Amino acid sequence: MAIGPRLDLRTTQTVVLSPQLQAAIRLLALSNLELQAEIAAELERNPLLLEGDDSSDGDAGDAALLGPAESAAAEFAHPAPAEAASDAADQVGDSLDVDFIEERFHHDSSADRPRSSDGEEDFSPDLLAAEDDSLAEHLSRQASARLSGLDLAIALAIIACIDEAGYLGEPLAEIASRLAIPLAEAERILAIVQTFEPTGVGARSLAECIALQARERDRYDPCMATLIDHLDLVARGDLAQLRRLCDVDAEDLSDMLHELRSYDPKPGLRVGGGRVTPVVPDLFVRRGRGGFVVELNQSTLPRLIVNRQYQAVISAHATSRGSKAERQFLEGCLANAQWLIRALDQRANTILKVATEIVVQQAGFFEHGVSHLRPLTLRQVADATGVHESTVSRVTSNKYLSCARGVFELKYFFSSAVHATDGGEDVAIAAVRARIRALIEAEEPLKPLSDADLQSLLEKEGHALSRRTIAKYREAMQIPSSFDRKRRALVRAA
Structure with a gap:
């Protein structure tokens, strides 16, 4: 049998994820704040995308509302059988017409807050909050006010070694060796740093931290010093041994322990840290007339429309000049804008469908509390909503739900x-x-x-x-x- 090369034609089927499908999957896993940054970047790249508002009309872009998610809310009665639960979830976003080109991503929900009539934003206490200085900045500012020259340089080097709890994280001997100064000089500057606010910073141990605070309150007598030196006995609750060592009676020891508990073991945490970014929920669950209502939080997302005026001007300019490159660029921008709006609507429908099913399955939790939380798996939600299990996993990642009982991550309801x-x-x-x-x-x-x-x-x-x-x-x-x-x-x- 001769061996030789030959050409064969074979037909095979393979599953390939298109770039747009990959982008849609990535959008599905983003939280609302991450999606907001993604949309802002796309607005910078695409000149045909326009951020609309409630006053936008048909002059700037077509106002085609999304069919299956007009209200962005799903309401269902409680309790409901398995068939009713499945129907309630299927009513939200099951029939998305991919041939329909939407040109606006807009949902009306309780989260949409209108602007004031004078154009000013609603007042929020968060607007008054400023970025707090870090502990290092706070201490450095005090050092600059009290020290100068070489002493200031040594103090700043010591402050750089203080952790967020206020403790000196590096042995003072190593700091002195690195700065090529005597250890006694480093001890002197450290003693100055330990007088800064908050009281207790710069300590090398818990006992030293508490002793600094006791001295500041003028409570560091020999009995308190002995108690601070034997914090291990306090931790073990050996009160009899503490009374013998401190040479006090039970009443005095009780007062000393009460005083000890008033000290802060981590004084550095009282300063710095910056502003705490609150969790912005992606969904709201509230009680309606016949049950619970699930709504998407659209207050963090802009309203996207296609700028038809700008498209017409650029299209006419490209036609008059006969520029093929400009027409191709314009067609690409239009296709990307229409795809993004459609992808955002599909994302909203999928999230709302999955969240509605979760609320149906865990209705006992929303009604009675955590004691009525039921076992739930991704497979159960996937089977009930008709989506893949991996889609449910992406939907519930980095998504938060706000209800009367607090704010919970969607993953919390799976157990x-x-x-x-x-x-x-x-x-x-x-x-x-x-x-x-x-x-x-x-x-x-x-x-x-x-x-x-x-x-x-x-x-x-x-x-x-x-x-x-x-x-x-x-x-x-x-x-x-x-x-x-x-x-x-x-x-x-x-």
Whole structure:
């Protein structure tokens, strides 16, 4: 049999993600604030895109509203059977006509707040908040006011080694060696830095931090100094040993412990950090007439339209000059603008559909609280909404929901199940954790519940959990063990 080259024609099918589909998938995973930055960048790149407002009319661009998401809200009754839940979710954004070219991304919801009549923005306390100085800037400003020359340079080098909690993060000997100065000189400058506000900064240990604050209050007597030197005994709750070492009675020790608890172990956190950016919810859930209403938050997103006036001017200019490059550029900008508006509408419909199904499945949580949180998986929501599981994962990433009970990430509503011992309904892990926290908060301080006690109580309520699992949940919630809780209770009781 001869071996030789030959040409064959074969037909195969492959799945290829187009660049536009990849961009649409990326938009789906963005939060509203990230999407706002993406839209702002596109407005800079595309001259045909225009940011409209409530006063925009047909002169600037076509006002074609989006069909399937006219209200950007889905309302459903509670309770609802599985068929009604599926129908409620399918009514929102199921029938997007891809042949219809939308030229405006606009939804009306309770989040849309009209501008004032005089053109000024509504007052917000956030407008008065300014960027706070960092701890290093705060200390450097005090150093510049009190020191100069070489002393100021040494002080700034020490301040640079102070962490955000206010502690000196590097041994002073190493700082002195790096600056080529005597250790005594570094000690002198550090003593000056330790007099800066807030009191306690520049300390090298917790005991030194508390001692600085005690000196500032003129409470650093020999008894308090002995107590500060034996903070390990305070942590263990060894009150008898503390009374012997400090040579005080129970009443004086109680006053000293009360004074000790008033000191700040991390004084640096009181300064700096900058403005805290609040979480902006992507969805709102409120109670309607027959149930809950899910709305998209469109207050953070601009209203996009195609600038037909500018398109007409550029098109006429390109036609008169016969420039093929200008016409191609104009056609590309128009196609990108129309695609972006369509992609934003598809994103809104998908998010609203998935969020509506989540609220339907977790209606007990919105009605009664975390104790009624049900086990839920991405697969269940994907099957109910008719989308892929990966789409549900992208929708619930970096998205937040605001309701009467607070602001929650959409991932919060997905949880594994804890099986019931009596054959009852399974509950979510988050509900079990909330029950553990409630039991610990209701315990007697001097008789705390051990993990074995918690296991017995939960088993009586129908939750099959091992002691090791309860300990894992307790540690995840940063709740100390029963021994540590009793020790702290003894110190508080003193």
